[in-house]
Amino acid sequence: MGVELSGGADSGNVALAIKAARFPEVYSFGLLVGGSTGRQQRERRRVLVEHCDCRDTVTPAMQHPPFCAGGVRDLCKPHDPAGAFYQEAFDVVREQAAARRCEVMFTGSGGDEINAHHSRTQAELPTPEPVPWLGGKAIRALAEVDEHLAPIPVLPVPTLMAFGMHNPGFLRAGVWPVSPLAHPRIVRFMEQLPHEHKRGKALFRERIRRAGLPEWVAAPAEPENFLAVLEKGLRSYGLPVLDDMLKESILVDLGYVDGRALGEARRNADSAPVVPDLLCDVLALEVGLRSLM
Structure with missing residues (x-):
């Protein structure tokens, strides 16, 4: 049994749920982002790992940046062209999980989406950043992107897109990814909450506090980023x-x-x-x- 543990509120809540389930042995895996942000992330992860009694493995993400030598893109191995920029680093994490014979990997995927403004809040979406090097064919395709759309799914579309980029690598490694925060019942529950419970992931952070973890773990001043x-x-x-x-x-x-x-x-x-x-x-x-x- 494995759990992705970044040190953030999403994966932290999943790890707390795994602890409550009392599995006999749980491995945790995480990417350390480096720099001052990485030092704070390392401390948050240490506290969570000790609290949840996990056997931890960390990977310095700086050693496996996008397009790095020896990575899937550098070797031009067949891969998803829409692969995320952290693909090389997560390839290492997946290899580590497989080496430790993890059959299931719990992830915090979906946490951002279920804590976001719901459409009923009438929140305005941010203006997309212009892409100056788009060719004419791409511009024409974008003009038609909203035509003939599939029905709106139960899960948030960004969550499904993240699954498409993230999960196939786990399956190829023989690891089954499970994302509790994307369960349809959780999604529906979060949709019905007043926004003050979701703003800044307030509910998630309060749960971490109630588990007895310090404030700088529940609500870090500098969340990790890549x-x-x-x-x-x-x-x-x-x-x-x-x-x-x-x-x-x-x-x-x-x-x-x-x-x-x-x-x-x-x-x-x-x-x-x-x-x-x-x-x-x-x-x-x-x-x-x-x-x-």
């Missing part, structure tokens, strides 16, 4: 991939990406303090498509 890992991957490994893409590209040839605008983005990236994270999406899609040819 931005530093993404930046390292793009700066160290992604830009050389982009250079190769500017010479020959499936997406440019098919008209989905404007090669001239992409070249300008490449020139700007050298002097920019942070490489635009949108570049990761186009690079991952290009490399993923190449891996399937």
